[in-house]
Amino acid sequence: MNIQKTTLFASFIAISMVFVSCGSSDDPNGNETVDTADADTKVRDVKAQNVFYSIPSPIETTTLLKAAGAKYNAKILNPIENVSKYETVAAKALNLGVYGSDLSFTSIFDQTQESMLYLRCTNKLASGLGISGAFDETTTSRIESNMQNRDSLLAIISDSYWNADSYLKENGQPGVSALIVTGGWMEGLYIATQVAAATKNEGIVTRIGEQKLSLDNLIALLESYKAENETIPSLLTQLAELKKIFDAIPVTATETKTTTDTTKGVSTISNNSSFKLTAEQLKQISDKCAEIRNKIIQ
Numbered sequence: 001m002n003i004q005k006t007t008l009f010a011s012f013i014a015i016s017m018v019f020v021s022c023g024s025s026d027d028p029n030g031n032e033t034v035d036t037a038d039a040d041t042k043v044r045d046v047k048a049q050n051v052f053y054s055i056p057s058p059i060e061t062t063t064l065l066k067a068a069g070a071k072y073n074a075k076i077l078n079p080i081e082n083v084s085k086y087e088t089v090a091a092k093a094l095n096l097g098v099y100g101s102d103l104s105f106t107s108i109f110d111q112t113q114e115s116m117l118y119l120r121c122t123n124k125l126a127s128g129l130g131i132s133g134a135f136d137e138t139t140t141s142r143i144e145s146n147m148q149n150r151d152s153l154l155a156i157i158s159d160s161y162w163n164a165d166s167y168l169k170e171n172g173q174p175g176v177s178a179l180i181v182t183g184g185w186m187e188g189l190y191i192a193t194q195v196a197a198a199t200k201n202e203g204i205v206t207r208i209g210e211q212k213l214s215l216d217n218l219i220a221l222l223e224s225y226k227a228e229n230e231t232i233p234s235l236l237t238q239l240a241e242l243k244k245i246f247d248a249i250p251v252t253a254t255e256t257k258t259t260t261d262t263t264k265g266v267s268t269i270s271n272n273s274s275f276k277l278t279a280e281q282l283k284q285i286s287d288k289c290a291e292i293r294n295k296i297i298q
Helices: 003-009 015-020 039-050 058-067 080-085 089-108 112-128 137-145 150-170 176-199 202-223 232-247 279-297
Strands: 251-261 266-275
Touching: 058 202, 080 089, 080 112, 089 112, 089 176, 089 279, 150 176, 176 202, 176 232, 176 279, 202 232, 202 266, 202 279, 232 279
Parallel strands: none
Antiparallel strands: 251 266
């Protein structure tokens, strides 16, 4: 996988979805294909996409980090030597997501050598899960070609996610793809809180507040798998504790917009909302996030 291409779509919050492709769609335009006859799949697909709805685009993320004066700090990432101790399917899946976000962070700061090391970690875990085709060049090219089109990016991400999800489910591992997403999201949030602590940048603090929406959708996604995967219930308990902190953040909605996809018969409601975190709320989020993340990588 070309590290320069990785840099183009690196986003430090939950971008691990990009890294779980087992193949790519035959559609050269990057359009998502969904079996409309499968209602459960359709619902989960929407939940998976919604995890990303309030996340800044890759370009926004890179600009925000650099404008904040953020510096590369390898100490906040999951050490590469940890990769050898992840033996269970759940540990591999969660940390594939973690290392995916770490890979993105190294790429944003043009740390080529570090990026290659984290790429090896993700490849090792993906191989251990039976999805060694995760770093598909065609998918990477599609992402590169659609950098300015958020809807297309979401469709490609969703397509990649469901390719991996279908493979894992067919091989007796339902819910594993959702664990990959969770690991990536948690590591992204952890990195964001660490950067916020170092820079005191209000823009990053605001982005952290916006993850209130992503967390709700992440929990909904995991809920849809909890009867199928024994690891997910305990993870949901931990995330519920984080949700309590986010729920205390006041939200001011300034505009509500409903978008309907007539092909899939799905409506998505979005709004431009403002989130104002107090210093204490930021600390609570940071502490709880670190607690959950450290359990994942231990």
